[in-house]
Amino acid sequence: MNPSLARSMAARKIAHFLELGAAELALLEDAAARSRSVAAGTELMSEGGAYPGILLIEGGWLCRYKLLQDGRRQIVNFLLPGDVFDIGALLFRTADQSVSALTPVRYSELTRDNALDFFGHHPRVAVALTWSAAQEAAIFAEHIVNVGRRSALERLAHIILELHRRLLAVGLANGEGFEFPLTQAILADALGLTPVHVSRTLRRLRDQAVIEIGNGRLRICDHARLREIGSFHAAFLHLRRAPTSLLDRLDSASLSERQPPRRGL
Amino acid sequence: MNPSLARSMAARKIAHFLELGAAELALLEDAAARSRSVAAGTELMSEGGAYPGILLIEGGWLCRYKLLQDGRRQIVNFLLPGDVFDIGALLFRTADQSVSALTPVRYSELTRDNALDFFGHHPRVAVALTWSAAQEAAIFAEHIVNVGRRSALERLAHIILELHRRLLAVGLANGEGFEFPLTQAILADALGLTPVHVSRTLRRLRDQAVIEIGNGRLRICDHARLREIGSFHAAFLHLRRAPTSLLDRLDSASLSERQPPRRGL
DNA sequence: CGGTATATTGATTTGGTTCAACTCCAGTGG
DNA sequence: CCACTGGAGTTGAACCAAATCAATATACCG
Numbered sequence A, B: 001m002n003p004s005l006a007r008s009m010a011a012r013k014i015a016h017f018l019e020l021g022a023a024e025l026a027l028l029e030d031a032a033a034r035s036r037s038v039a040a041g042t043e044l045m046s047e048g049g050a051y052p053g054i055l056l057i058e059g060g061w062l063c064r065y066k067l068l069q070d071g072r073r074q075i076v077n078f079l080l081p082g083d084v085f086d087i088g089a090l091l092f093r094t095a096d097q098s099v100s101a102l103t104p105v106r107y108s109e110l111t112r113d114n115a116l117d118f119f120g121h122h123p124r125v126a127v128a129l130t131w132s133a134a135q136e137a138a139i140f141a142e143h144i145v146n147v148g149r150r151s152a153l154e155r156l157a158h159i160i161l162e163l164h165r166r167l168l169a170v171g172l173a174n175g176e177g178f179e180f181p182l183t184q185a186i187l188a189d190a191l192g193l194t195p196v197h198v199s200r201t202l203r204r205l206r207d208q209a210v211i212e213i214g215n216g217r218l219r220i221c222d223h224a225r226l227r228e229i230g231s232f233h234a235a236f237l238h239l240r241r242a243p244t245s246l247l248d249r250l251d252s253a254s255l256s257e258r259q260p261p262r263r264g265l
Numbered sequence C: 001c002g003g004t005a006t007a008t009t010g011a012t013t014t015g016g017t018t019c020a021a022c023t024c025c026a027g028t029g030g
Numbered sequence D: 001c002c003a004c005t006g007g008a009g010t011t012g013a014a015c016c017a018a019a020t021c022a023a024t025a026t027a028c029c030g
Helices: A009-017 A021-031 A110-123 A124-151 A153-168 A184-191 A195-207 A223-231 A242-257 B009-018 B022-033 B114-119 B123-148 B151-167 B184-191 B197-208 B223-230 B244-257
Strands: A037-039 A041-043 A056-059 A062-067 A071-078 A098-101 A103-109 A177-179 A213-216 A217-220 B036-038 B043-044 B056-058 B062-067 B071-077 B096-102 B106-111 B178-179 B212-213 B217-220
Touching: A009 A021, A009 A056, A009 A124, A021 A056, A021 A103, A021 A110, A021 A124, A056 A110, A062 A184, A062 B123, A071 A124, A071 A153, A071 A184, A071 B123, A110 A124, A110 A213, A110 B123, A110 B244, A124 A153, A124 A242, A124 B071, A124 B114, A124 B123, A153 A177, A153 A184, A153 A195, A153 A217, A153 A223, A184 A195, A195 A213, A223 B043, A242 B114, B009 B022, B009 B056, B009 B123, B022 B056, B022 B106, B022 B123, B062 B184, B071 B123, B071 B184, B106 B123, B114 B123, B123 B244, B151 B178, B151 B184, B151 B197, B151 B217, B151 B223, B184 B197, B197 B212
Parallel strands: none
Antiparallel strands: A037 A103, A041 A098, A056 A103, A062 A071, A062 A098, A177 A217, A213 A217, B036 B106, B043 B096, B056 B106, B062 B071, B062 B096, B178 B217, B212 B217
16 A cells, blocks of 8 residues: 555554555554544653553654653653654553653554554564664664763754654655744753753854744754754664565565455455 | 573563463574674674674673764663664664674574564564563663763662663672673763763762772662662663563464464474 | 743853873783 | 783863853743
């Protein structure tokens, strides 16, 4: 099935990485059909609490974060439309992170049983979920580098490009820039800085005419310079399509030991 | 099968989380049987290169890291005996991180095809691999918090406790302490600090009689104090056994739509 | 409008870096 | 047995990037 025919943003993103059969895609679409909307500020899961199901983000921005006792907060990742998380729901008892909506968010939910059925009956969908999890882990790793070894200016440049590239992959950015709902305090919590220092550092980027911010949009004026400052290489996002040999292998698996997939659901 | 009967450290760790059938465990054991040894300093994979298979660490310490152009290095995680990585080998074309042996290491390898067969035919093993990946991702997330929002003293306390808890889970530590092969330069690269500052900060911990280091061992003298300093809670390691309901679900899946698993391999 | 969240700017402080000298090994070879 | 070497750790002094404290400005929203 042509990925662009999928109505769900998350299903489309997954299908772009891994070609799914009609039945498989329908399963994901099906889950995504029952979507719900929540207001900015809503907590979709919280540290120490139970997991919701696996969530497919159809619209809006969220952040995944942890708190220390004294109130310090570290944002671990941003979740954007098309993202699928948290595989932990499948495996762990209690969440060790919180997820909160930064904007109004539309999402849908895969129950644990749904997801386990994928592992049991639809290995390609299971691989797709695993891909989402591995992709997020790779983003985590790059974030550790960002916070551990880059200066404030480098961190900002890098995260702007990361967000740009990820939004580009789901059609929510163009060469110019993208909708940018983050406050400086939120950026500070993501980058391990103070809001004051984010303000100053953002100003430097604006003064050097590298970016422009206004009206809830971020415009990248000097892409080359920004990439240079942030030493950004998109490889860690792993957005390239999976090797087809991987798919073939799973196909033959399905055929040799299982009943044929029921086409048309 | 009783997990403690497994000969492979990695198989034992997985079986401790998720009860595997004899056939399934045998598959993992089988892979682990063909183990190889490498010297300290060996690179098992490197950024931009191809993935080896999925690796099961049977002995020794490794680190996963990334380099910046100017030579700055950030260690993203330590890999310890019993750890299973990198699920990316299953899914991605090129590695975005390097992995290098910090001590002599004994490990074994699961080829991509092996691993894909698990997804195709042995969903419980596939879930086990996914668990390993999710667990490492949770450790990444905590590491982001460590580097982003904790002081040097807190970071050190936290990582010491993380390593202690992880080694405890595979029987390589006791209440006293554990073998500690890390140099201060390596710790610095993991914590986003300089070796000089690690030296000073470690000294503070020793002066306060919280830890002792010597003869390649680290001894935790004041566990309570160390936990307090590092605000350490082991929940993020997700070492608890999976809910059995999860297993049941996968069992019924196998029975209803597949040929029964071939017991005894 | 008025009020609250967000952003800006300046002055000051500080945790961590940098640079550099020195110690303490463990290993190697004469 | 001792001299030589090189990696690892320690310590001090100067420095700097980012934090903190504080005041003000701006934008957004009911």
